[in-house]
Amino acid sequence: MPTSTRVPNLLDLTIDNITPNTIRINSQCQNPRLKYLMERLVTHLHDFARETRLSTDEWMTALNFLVACGKISSDVRHEFILLSDILGLSLLVDSINHPKPPSSTEGSVLGPFHTHDAPTLPNGSNMASDPEGEPLLCICTVKDTAGRPVEGVKIDIWETDSSGHYDVQHSDRQEPSERCVMVSDSEGRFWFKGIKPVSYPIPHDGPVGKLLETLNRHCWRPAHLHFMFEKEGWDHLITALYVRGDPYETSDAVFGVKQSLIIDIGKADAATAKEYDFPEGGLLLKHEFVLTTKEETEKLRDENAMKALAALGLRMKLVDHLPVPDLD
């Protein structure tokens, strides 16, 4: 039994007093950040029910939908990330956490298909094993906002095969394919062979697909290549490059596309073909990624947070870069 005198008497709770009482009993929590998260969560959850006069059937349908999302999730499928993606939450959380100065590469959604078993390959390797895919040579550099190359960045790269499926979506997957890890060299360069990305539907055989259908939304993503950049001291960059002219360029089911991330695919000339051991006239993608330091991003994020919270009329302070109510 709780002994603190701050705990309210939980009796005769009603539409009007359930929210402050739930918040008060959760306030026994010692962690101010979690306390704040729970306070906002309970407030929004209850306001949602009050503003919609949520019916018992709708409530039950929603809870069963959530069970179904959990049931279909596995080591290689995260239906709740997908749900977060199609509700715009993933894009929002990424934007909050990884603000970008104008000169740096913008982020995009992670999606549910990154894995941790991709092989680290040397520059020039072919990460694709799909014979139907159209070979694509990618020549990239990683720089800082002052234009200096960044060496030793770990880069995760992943894309679908030519049928629009990630390797993990094939039940007979033996080993990673169309994915690899590279490390930028002393000039910030990394280059590899993949295949031309194709548009594809996000997994729509589960509850999220059914929701999209009910909402009369399509489930397609425009063709893209995923990239994730990691190096101690640098802001973790999750992004993707989108092929210009895709029919879903302006209607991505998961809201990931940014103008600055739309790229043109060209053709390898004779010199490039020779240098990179690639057929002349083959498809070529050249791109420069610009990373920000962890410090730059944290400073920008903290400033943005305090500005946005003040604009919302909230009096907050940052503890470990996360807002909590400023009660002093």
Next chain:
Amino acid sequence: MPTSTRVPNLLDLTIDNITPNTIRINSQCQNPRLKYLMERLVTHLHDFARETRLSTDEWMTALNFLVACGKISSDVRHEFILLSDILGLSLLVDSINHPKPPSSTEGSVLGPFHTHDAPTLPNGSNMASDPEGEPLLCICTVKDTAGRPVEGVKIDIWETDSSGHYDVQHSDRQEPSERCVMVSDSEGRFWFKGIKPVSYPIPHDGPVGKLLETLNRHCWRPAHLHFMFEKEGWDHLITALYVRGDPYETSDAVFGVKQSLIIDIGKADAATAKEYDFPEGGLLLKHEFVLTTKEETEKLRDENAMKALAALGLRMKLVDHLPVPDLD
């Protein structure tokens, strides 16, 4: 591809414009009620992330928590109902949907342990098979708000055994126990033998239990008996009777207790003992339940909804008793 011109160009989405764009693309949905639910859901979800500046780690922790809730759920365990219960949402949804005129029996939370396989037993039956339980004779009546008996009501009754576990929580469960279905007779009566209810912890070996622990909340419910009343034309009543004096009477982990539902357990006198074939001096619970008609409840619910929504400044109309924006 969507062809409607109302669909926005989904490009360069930011912290500030993701919400209206998500709402707009969801507005392709033809069902005005679902459209409204999604609009409120997306707004609250995004506002939550903006007001908390939700971190990527917190977001991932939350999504993994939801997967875990789905994974532990089964035919006999619904972790999302439990989550809804401890967040006060279940109480709120019940209060919205089943408003009670002053003279009628108040509702309480359903909880996750109602089953559909309880046997229908004749009056006087013993629904308990736990030899450790203290026998309890329950003599009840069902009336309408004018005091007239209601015949032919189907009543689901369920409680834990003396160890504080429902039958479905025992992995070796062979058949239903401490639960039954009864039907009220021509005088609105039903009576049965159960056992004295005990306080018990809600299932706390899963993610919801862990959350309660993290929040420094206990997981106990005060001793109670569940009742559910169903009859065509009458409002579905889900309620429970709580034994007065329980140590958790004012701190129910799922917010279910109402003063009007707290009852005293007495002792069977000689006449009662003889009439009901029960030991003299044995524990006796007598209670009168008062049902409202479906019509009464719907009228009250509709009135409450329109009043509450107007107070929130929302211009709504009811379609099939559910609010949608009034755009006329």
